[in-house]
Amino acid sequence: MSVKVEDKLFLNRYRVDEESHLRIIDYTLCLKECPDQPCLYICPANVYKLDRDRISVSYEGCLECGSCRIGCPHFNIEWRFPQGGYGIRHKFG
Amino acid sequence: MDERFDVAIVGAGPAGISAACMLADNGVKTIVFERGEYPGAKNIFGGVLYGHDLAQTVPDYVDKGFPIERNIVESRLWYLSQSGGYSVAYRDQAFFQARKFNAFTTGRARFDRWYAEQAKAKGAVLVCSTVVTDLLRGEGGQVIGVRTDRPEGDVFAKVVLLADGINSPLARKTGFRPEPKPEDVALAVKEVIALPEEVIDERFGVESDAGVTIEILGDVTWGMNGVAFIYTNKRSLSLGIGANLLDFSQQKVKPYEMLEAFKQHPMVAPLIKGGKPQEYTAHWLAEGGYDAIPRLAGDGFLLAGDSAMLFNALHREGTNLAMASGRMAAEAIMEALGSGDLSRNGLAGYVRRLQSSYVLKDMAKYRRFPHFLQDHKELFTTLPGLASLAAREMLTVNGIPKKAKQRTIWEAFRRKMSIRQSLRFVWDAWRSVR
Numbered sequence: 001m002s003v004k005v006e007d008k009l010f011l012n013r014y015r016v017d018e019e020s021h022l023r024i025i026d027y028t029l030c031l032k033e034c035p036d037q038p039c040l041y042i043c044p045a046n047v048y049k050l051d052r053d054r055i056s057v058s059y060e061g062c063l064e065c066g067s068c069r070i071g072c073p074h075f076n077i078e079w080r081f082p083q084g085g086y087g088i089r090h091k092f093g
Numbered sequence: 094m095d096e097r098f099d100v101a102i103v104g105a106g107p108a109g110i111s112a113a114c115m116l117a118d119n120g121v122k123t124i125v126f127e128r129g130e131y132p133g134a135k136n137i138f139g140g141v142l143y144g145h146d147l148a149q150t151v152p153d154y155v156d157k158g159f160p161i162e163r164n165i166v167e168s169r170l171w172y173l174s175q176s177g178g179y180s181v182a183y184r185d186q187a188f189f190q191a192r193k194f195n196a197f198t199t200g201r202a203r204f205d206r207w208y209a210e211q212a213k214a215k216g217a218v219l220v221c222s223t224v225v226t227d228l229l230r231g232e233g234g235q236v237i238g239v240r241t242d243r244p245e246g247d248v249f250a251k252v253v254l255l256a257d258g259i260n261s262p263l264a265r266k267t268g269f270r271p272e273p274k275p276e277d278v279a280l281a282v283k284e285v286i287a288l289p290e291e292v293i294d295e296r297f298g299v300e301s302d303a304g305v306t307i308e309i310l311g312d313v314t315w316g317m318n319g320v321a322f323i324y325t326n327k328r329s330l331s332l333g334i335g336a337n338l339l340d341f342s343q344q345k346v347k348p349y350e351m352l353e354a355f356k357q358h359p360m361v362a363p364l365i366k367g368g369k370p371q372e373y374t375a376h377w378l379a380e381g382g383y384d385a386i387p388r389l390a391g392d393g394f395l396l397a398g399d400s401a402m403l404f405n406a407l408h409r410e411g412t413n414l415a416m417a418s419g420r421m422a423a424e425a426i427m428e429a430l431g432s433g434d435l436s437r438n439g440l441a442g443y444v445r446r447l448q449s450s451y452v453l454k455d456m457a458k459y460r461r462f463p464h465f466l467q468d469h470k471e472l473f474t475t476l477p478g479l480a481s482l483a484a485r486e487m488l489t490v491n492g493i494p495k496k497a498k499q500r501t502i503w504e505a506f507r508r509k510m511s512i513r514q515s516l517r518f519v520w521d522a523w524r525s526v527r
């Protein structure tokens with residue numbers, strides 16, 4: 001089944017910061033030492049995508065769950081909270 | 094901010110706010126930091142809060158207009174296979190009257206904001222849109238305040254209460270507790286689906302103010318250790334599904350694909366038919382149980398709620414443990430402020446209180462439960478299908494003698510599970526909850 005998570009993210013309210021709060025530390029590690037690349041599927045917002053052979057980070061849709069931080073087997077993602085007041089803003093929660 | 098506080102609290106969730114209520118009630122100078130634009134902006138849960146623990150800090154919560162969706166009068170448990178499933182339900186008149194608000198649904202965006210207002214009215218200071226980025230330490234390594242992401246954002250306090258929830262980059266950075274391992278958390282995704290009030294009343298067989306919860310196990314989590322839920326709100330349903338994060342990684346499942354498949358299950362689809370999705374969120378649950386609880390106090394600081402990994406997965410109790418631990422942290426802090434000993438020793442009253450209360454008693458009782466789920470994947474793989482087969486065969490009227498049917502069921506069962514395995518399953522299950 002192919003599900004467009006973008007349709008779901010579109011329901012949410014965000015205040016997007018100009019700067020990303022997520023950063024891949026070493027891109028060559030992703031290619032050379034991470035055959036499974038779990039960030040590509042565990043992320044509930046599909047933030048990480050494979051663009052040719054480089055992983056792109058669409059931080060704007062991040063749900064701030066933390067899964068990529070501890071799910072990356074190489075701890076290769078520098079992860080902080082968006083600046084105070086930025087990021088997702090739940091309407092219902 | 095050059096002001097000094099007695100207590101700085103990180104996080105305006107149920108743990109932080111219940112502590113703030115109690116401290117402010119007793120005239121302790123308290124400041125609460127919340128990274129969201131408003132309390133609740135970053136929070137989700139399934140949706141059930143408990144009146145008992147709320148009343149400990151806001152006894153007149155009903156008069157104070159607490160945000161409620163529906164008062165829960167019926168709890169259902171489903172065990173699903175792909176084609177159908179079992180349902181048990183319990184409803185009781187007591188939950189309409191004498192035990193009203195024992196459990197009720199709400200949304201965190203409204204609830205947390207309301208709860209924080211109560212703490213403010215009691216005198217606590219609340220600062221939103223502010224991330225605590227570091228802990229300030231004294232010469233002996235003791236915590237003496239927090240650093241925030243505001244300009245000149247250092248704030249000094251005698252004690253810091255870490256009520257920052259389960260996802261804590263602050264823990265990672267400062268080491269006040271270890272980062273959870275993927276197997277210690279479940280990742281859940283949730284959708285809020287709008288439906289007219291009367292439609293919900295009708296589909297769940299309730300009057301407008303009353304509500305139903307459904308907890309769901311089975312192969313809806315695609316063989317992974319996980320759960321799903323459907324809870325009634327006034328004009329929407331909260332629907333969610335989650336599984337152990339390690340299982341997600343190993344099985345390469347995308348959470349939103351599992352959610353969509355769940356919504357199409359024959360028992361789920363009719364309940365949400367015609368509904369409009371309103372919001373899509375994700376959060377961790379503390380799954381590790383008793384063995385994953387970190388050290389709860391250090392020099393100048395305490396941990397409460399999800400930050401301390403206090404969650405009773407079997408009974409879906411988290412907010413109440415958060416509120417209770419926040420309260421007990423407040424009591425211990427007041428004790429320490431009185432004696433002047435703010436070291437780990439001076440704050441030890443916190444752990445003692447937790448141990449003698451339901452919080453750690455329940456956590457200890459179900460100590461084996463997370464291990465049981467992780468070790469017995471048949472609960473999520475083969476057993477749902479077998480259980481359905483048994484009921485389906487026995488209920489099908491087709492001229493085959495019942496004895497023969499029983500034999501078919503038994504043989505199907507034996508092909509998938511040995512006697513040894515079955516006994517082990519029953520024994521482990523019993524030991525994990527006794």
Ligand SMILES: Cc1cc2nc3c(=O)[nH]c(=O)nc-3n(C[C@H](O)[C@H](O)[C@H](O)COP(=O)(O)OP(=O)(O)OC[C@H]3O[C@@H](n4cnc5c(N)ncnc54)[C@H](O)[C@@H]3O)c2cc1C
Nearest residue numbers: 104106107108128138139140141225257258398399411412
């Ligand atoms: C899908 C799901 C369903 C659940 N269902 C239920 C249920 O039905 N009933 C129930 O009782 N429990 C349920 N729980 C568990 C419950 O949500 C938690 O146990 C409870 O929210 C814990 O409260 P807390 O105050 O400890 O943490 P949280 O509610 O997580 O609050 C932490 C607060 O700290 C803030 N914060 C974090 N870091 C910082 C920082 N560095 N600086 C400033 N602010 C910060 C956050 O924004 C947040 O407001 C569920 C959980 C999930 C994920």
Ligand code: SF4
Nearest residue numbers: 030034037039072076
């Ligand atoms: S999981 Fe980590 S190392 Fe692997 S591809 Fe993703 S970011 Fe790179």
Ligand code: SF4
Nearest residue numbers: 043062063065066068
């Ligand atoms: S925190 Fe969660 S939602 Fe955000 S990028 Fe990481 S896995 Fe995706």
